[in-house]
Amino acid sequence: MDVHFITHNPSKYEEASNVAQEFNLSIKWYDHEYEELQEDSLEIIARKSCLSIMQTKPELKELHFFLEDAGLFIKSLNGFPGPYSSYVFNTIGNNGILDLMKDKEDREAYFKSVTAYYDGSTIETFVGVTKGIITKSLIGEGGFGFDPIFRPDDNNQTFAEMTLATKNLYSHRQKSLRILFTSLTAFAKQ
Ligand code: IMP
Numbered sequence: 001m002d003v004h005f006i007t008h009n010p011s012k013y014e015e016a017s018n019v020a021q022e023f024n025l026s027i028k029w030y031d032h033e034y035e036e037l038q039e040d041s042l043e044i045i046a047r048k049s050c051l052s053i054m055q056t057k058p059e060l061k062e063l064h065f066f067l068e069d070a071g072l073f074i075k076s077l078n079g080f081p082g083p084y085s086s087y088v089f090n091t092i093g094n095n096g097i098l099d100l101m102k103d104k105e106d107r108e109a110y111f112k113s114v115t116a117y118y119d120g121s122t123i124e125t126f127v128g129v130t131k132g133i134i135t136k137s138l139i140g141e142g143g144f145g146f147d148p149i150f151r152p153d154d155n156n157q158t159f160a161e162m163t164l165a166t167k168n169l170y171s172h173r174q175k176s177l178r179i180l181f182t183s184l185t186a187f188a189k190q
Contacts, residue, residue, distance in 0.1 A: 006030045046115070069116070135158060140159070
């Protein structure tokens with residue numbers, strides 16, 4: 001059974017298909033931009049997105065698919081922007097975040113990724129978290145979103161400076177995806 005990744009973000013698809021290759025899984029890109037509901041929890045957003053997508057695209061009920069929702073949680077901003085990351089990125093962007101952080105000594109932050117998988121009957125969620133710091137300026141040209149202002153612990157590069165392969169050693173997304181892919185491959189072997 002093919003597994004479809006619903007996303008409108010080509011970078012997310014590229015990251016995911018790279019991780020999937022390690023598991024000898026081939027995932028299919030289902031390019032669809034869905035409206036994200038505003039909730040306080042990424043898990044609830046991811047679950048509700050699965051349900052609302054199945055209403056707008058009933059053919060998906062017959063498929064196995066997953067989607068992924070991420071957020072950046074900054075300690076000195078009490079977890080902001082968290083589940084509102086998309087809205088905040090589209091409004092104030094990376095420079096707006098750097099501005100909010102300009103007097104903050106504590107630069108700690110983490111990325112959280114929730115992958116929600118629909119197996120034809122139920123939805124399960126998988127979580128990945130990567131801790132790091134918010135840089136003081138934009139660093140690096142690659143990646144997307146908050147990549148130029150986030151440097152994971154145990155590395156001296158921001159996500160935007162990393163190759164895809166290196167980001168896939170550290171990112172929140174590969175962590176939630178690896179849990180899903182491990183369970184899919186274990187299931188296939190049974
Ligand atoms: P989404 O709702 O999962 O697409 O992501 C929420 C916001 O976080 C969007 O503005 C994304 O650009 C950003 N974002 C998600 N994942 C990443 C990442 O891996 N690196 C940098 N920014 C990300």
